[in-house]
Amino acid sequence: MNAVSRRSLSSWWLRLHHGRSAKSYPPAVSLLLVSPLMALLIVGFLYPVARLVQLSFTNGGEPYARLVRSGLYVGVLTDTILISATVAILCLVLGYPVALAMARLRRPVALLVAACVFIPLWTSVLIRSYAWVVLLQRNGLVNDLLITVGLIDMPLRLLYTHGAVILAMTHVLLPFAILPIQATLRSLPADLTRAASNLGATPVRAFLLVTLPLSLPGVFAGTLLCFVLALGFYITPALVGGPNSMMMATLIGQQTLVVLDWPFAAALSTLLLTVSLVLVAVFRRALAYNKGFSSVH
Missing domain, CATH: 1.10.3720.10 (MetI-like)
Structure with missing residues (x-):
């Protein structure tokens, strides 16, 4: 890995963990904070709706x-x-x-x-x-x-x-x-x-x-x-x-x-x-x- 690639990887890693400014959360922290809500949305809404649609096509429409x-x-x-x-x-x-x-x-x-x-x-x-x-x-x-x-x-x-x-x-x-x-x-x-x-x-x-x-x-x-x-x-x-x-x-x-x-x-x-x-x-x-x-x- 050359020096340019290492600097790009290091810059991406810093942005991921430290964010672009002090007023915003780092992307990694943001994903961690949003993950419970996303899990609740998937389990409590998206999965039941998908099962509902699948059930409606049980007899071939x-x-x-x-x-x-x-x-x-x-x-x-x-x-x-x-x-x-x-x-x-x-x-x-x-x-x-x-x-x-x-x-x-x-x-x-x-x-x-x-x-x-x-x-x-x-x-x-x-x-x-x-x-x-x-x-x-x-x-x-x-x-x-x-x-x-x-x-x-x-x-x-x-x-x-x-x-x-x-x-x-x-x-x-x-x-x-x-x-x-x-x-x-x-x-x-x-x-x-x-x-x-x-x-x-x-x-x-x-x-x-x-x-x-x-x-x-x-x-x-x-x-x-x-x-x-x-x-x-x-x-x-x-x-x-x-x-x-x-x-x-x-x-x-x-x-x-x-x-x-x-x-x-x-x-x-x-x-x-x-x-x-x-x-x-x-x-x-x-x-x-x-x-x-x-x-x-």
């Missing part, structure tokens, strides 16, 4: 052919996507004003609003779903109130409908939209809005041209989080929607626990995962074109 032949499963998938998109939009519309209030109000009032957001989040999803069953059933509080005030004569069918599912899921997922938006709004300097006002912009115009565009990363994160969680929701649709409002997670649970058709359940899960990844990629690209996601060019 017959579960996927069954999916194509039957319009029932395509309809369930379509309903799941539409309900999830509706829930995500409602969470955004209802959550943005709350997030703005948490970021702009004075501390005592902001803490009160934050408590109203966090306390339901700390409550079990099962309890909140049962609460909606109590409210929306034929002899529930909503029907009793409508009959008492004279708006209706007979109880309405509020439970086991798409509307009940959307309402209950929006209530459960609303904090997941509020928190990312609130974190983004809190990080925005207040001087930007004041500068826009000094230049003659009205409060509405300053919000539309300054605050809203700069908060799009939080909007993207919160809306996407609600949408992905809604795609895989199981407890709330099963309790509030019943058999008339079946979603993909409920169908997968039925195929796994009742029918015991594991290959078909794996095919449904793989399809739902693929649709989720495609929609996330499309949503991310659409936001990148609007310059709301600075990491994509």
Whole structure:
């Protein structure tokens, strides 16, 4: 080995163990620190997903052919996507004003609003779903109130409908939209809005041209989080929607626990995962074109 090769090897060895500057970890230390997380990711996510996809092709792709032949499963998938998109939009519309209030109000009032957001989040999803069953059933509080005030004569069918599912899921997922938006709004300097006002912009115009565009990363994160969680929701649709409002997670649970058709359940899960990844990629690209996601060019 000549002198040039030895110097190159020595330089590579120093960079590997000492890093390029005092502010960064050496590559060897970085790999050591990341290795537990990578092992957890491989064992807890990548390997199960790979096994799931392999199981879906156990019978030579017959579960996927069954999916194509039957319009029932395509309809369930379509309903799941539409309900999830509706829930995500409602969470955004209802959550943005709350997030703005948490970021702009004075501390005592902001803490009160934050408590109203966090306390339901700390409550079990099962309890909140049962609460909606109590409210929306034929002899529930909503029907009793409508009959008492004279708006209706007979109880309405509020439970086991798409509307009940959307309402209950929006209530459960609303904090997941509020928190990312609130974190983004809190990080925005207040001087930007004041500068826009000094230049003659009205409060509405300053919000539309300054605050809203700069908060799009939080909007993207919160809306996407609600949408992905809604795609895989199981407890709330099963309790509030019943058999008339079946979603993909409920169908997968039925195929796994009742029918015991594991290959078909794996095919449904793989399809739902693929649709989720495609929609996330499309949503991310659409936001990148609007310059709301600075990491994509």
